[in-house]
Amino acid sequence: MSPCVGNGSRRNIYALLMDQEHPAEQVPESASDDSTQPQVSASAPEPQSVFPPGLTARVELIVTDVDTAQAVGSGDVPVLGTPRVLALAEAATVAATASRLPAGMTTVGMRVELDHRVPTPVGRTAVAQARLAKVDGRRLLFEVAVTEGATTVAEGRVERVLVDRHRFVERALGTA
Numbered sequence: 001m002s003p004c005v006g007n008g009s010r011r012n013i014y015a016l017l018m019d020q021e022h023p024a025e026q027v028p029e030s031a032s033d034d035s036t037q038p039q040v041s042a043s044a045p046e047p048q049s050v051f052p053p054g055l056t057a058r059v060e061l062i063v064t065d066v067d068t069a070q071a072v073g074s075g076d077v078p079v080l081g082t083p084r085v086l087a088l089a090e091a092a093t094v095a096a097t098a099s100r101l102p103a104g105m106t107t108v109g110m111r112v113e114l115d116h117r118v119p120t121p122v123g124r125t126a127v128a129q130a131r132l133a134k135v136d137g138r139r140l141l142f143e144v145a146v147t148e149g150a151t152t153v154a155e156g157r158v159e160r161v162l163v164d165r166h167r168f169v170e171r172a173l174g175t176a
Contacts, residue, residue, distance in 0.1 A: 060125055
């Protein structure tokens with residue numbers, strides 16, 4: 001899922017994320033349509049018990065030519081492109097929850113805030129670290145940092161939502 005959503009699409013994506021059979025929770029002010037309120041099934045585990053705050057994960061990437069801004073179309077310089085920095089940060093959030101996911105469930109990206117501050121040349125190793133900072137219903141808020149050696153390349157927050165994988169895919173494909 002793209003971290004940027006065009007006008008009018010935000011509510012639809014939010015509805016897709018939140019319209020699962022899970023406990024009701026607050027809808028963000030930016031998506032106040034009552035039709036986006038999730039429903040609950042009694043068998044759904046509480047995310048806070050499955051994903052305690054403090055979970056961490058780390059992933060690494062040796063930067064190659066295919067990771068550069070030139071290659072991914074986000075610029076014309078031969079350094080690690082911001083879309084790859086974001087993908088690396090998201091991979092760390094996925095890794096933090098992977099071993100604890102209940103059967104049939106997955107997490108999907110919902111919101112990203114990322115400051116990409118320092119370029120990383122080809123051949124260097126970028127390391128993304130994610131820490132689960134907060135669990136709010138099915139929402140998981142991660143703090144992320146990408147480093148190269150002792151230098152902070154990027155930092156920010158990634159919000160993911162716990163969803164029923166099958167239902168999510170069905171709704172995304174329009175077969176639900």
